[in-house]
Amino acid sequence: MPHTWMITGANRGIGLALTMELLRRGDHVVAAARNPWGGALGELAAAHPAALLPLELDVTSDESVAAAKGALDGRPIDVLVNNAGIHGPRGTESALAMDFDVWREVFEVNVYGPLRVSQALLANVEASSGRKIATITSRMGSIGLNPSGSLAYRSSKAAVNMAMVVFGNAVRARGVAQLLFHPGWVRTDMGGGGADIAPSESAAGLIATIDASGLAQTNSFRTWQGEPIPW
Numbered sequence: 523m524p525h526t527w528m529i530t531g532a533n534r535g536i537g538l539a540l541t542m543e544l545l546r547r548g549d550h551v552v553a554a555a556r557n558p559w560g561g562a563l564g565e566l567a568a569a570h571p572a573a574l575l576p577l578e579l580d581v582t583s584d585e586s587v588a589a590a591k592g593a594l595d596g597r598p599i600d601v602l603v604n605n606a607g608i609h610g611p612r613g614t615e616s617a618l619a620m621d622f623d624v625w626r627e628v629f630e631v632n633v634y635g636p637l638r639v640s641q642a643l644l645a646n647v648e649a650s651s652g653r654k655i656a657t658i659t660s661r662m663g664s665i666g667l668n669p670s671g672s673l674a675y676r677s678s679k680a681a682v683n684m685a686m687v688v689f690g691n692a693v694r695a696r697g698v699a700q701l702l703f704h705p706g707w708v709r710t711d712m713g714g715g716g717a718d719i720a721p722s723e724s725a726a727g728l729i730a731t732i733d734a735s736g737l738a739q740t741n742s743f744r745t746w747q748g749e750p751i752p753w
C-alpha cells in the first residue's frame with residue numbers, strides 16, 4: 523500500500539529529489555510549489571498522473587495554504603515535509619549591518635511557513651497511518667556549533683527548530699511525530715555547485731531516516747543520516 527507524502531518546495535532542489543525518489547519506490551506525492559506545473563515537476567506530473575498531485579502553494583500566504591487544504595479535501599497525508607526555504611540575498615545582511623526587510627522575508631518563508639502549513643494540514647496528517655511531520659531546517663541553526671555569518675538564515679533555522687518543537691509537544695498526544703533534519707550540504711541553487719552531496723543522495727537518506735522514525739524520535743534534530751545535531 524503506497525504512502526502519501528506531501529513536499530513543499532517540490533519543484534527544484536531537495537524537494538524535487540524527494541519527489542523523484544518517492545515516485546521511484548512507488549509512493550504517492552502531493553508536490554506543492556508556487557508553480558507546480560512548469561519545468562521538471564510539470565514533466566514528472568505528466569509522467570506519473572496517478573501518483574503525483576501538483577498543488578499550488580506559497581507557504582507565506584494564509585490564502586494559498588487555505589486553498590491548498592481545500593483542494594486536498596481531507597486526503598490523508600502520511601508524511602508532510604516542510605522543505606521550502608530561502609537563504610535570502612547574500613551580502614545584504616550581517617551581524618553589524620542588518621537589512622530588516624530581508625530578515626523579515628527569510629522568517630516569513632523559513633519560520634512562519636512550516637508552522638502555517640503544519641497547523642493547516644494537521645488534520646490530514648492525523649487522518650493517516652504514517653502521522654509524521656518533518657521539517658528541513660539546517661545545522662546552520664545550531665547555537666551549539668558556535669555560529670558566525672548568515673545571521674538572517676541561521677536565526678530563522680534556530681527559530682523554526684524551537685517553533686516546531688513546541689508544536690511537536692502539542693501534537694505528540696495525538697500520535698503525530700515531529701522531526702527536524704539537516705539535509706547535508708547539497709548541490710542545489712541554495713547549496714551551490716561545490717557542495718558535498720547530490721540532491722538524490724540527500725533525498726534517499728532523508729526518506730530512509732524518516733521511514734525509520736516515529737513517536738520515539740519526536741522533537742529530534744538530526745542529519746539526513748540520522749545523526750544527532752547539538753541545539
Ligand SMILES: NC(=O)c1ccc[n+]([C@@H]2O[C@H](COP(=O)([O-])OP(=O)(O)OC[C@H]3O[C@@H](n4cnc5c(N)ncnc54)[C@H](OP(=O)(O)O)[C@@H]3O)[C@@H](O)[C@H]2O)c1
Pocket residue numbers: 530531532533534535536537555556557579580581582604605606607608631658659660661704705706707708709710711712713714717
Ligand atoms: N542545499 C543545502 O545545502 C541545504 C543545507 C541545509 C538546509 N537546506 C534546506 O533545505 C531546504 C531545501 O533547500 P534547497 O537546497 O533545495 O533550496 P533551493 O534549491 O533553493 O529550493 C528552494 C525551494 O523552496 C521553494 N520556496 C521558496 N520560497 C517559497 C514560498 N514562499 N512558498 C513555497 N515554496 C517556496 C522554492 O520554490 P521557487 O522555485 O518557487 O522559488 C524551491 O522549490 C531549505 O529549507 C533549505 O534551507 C539546504
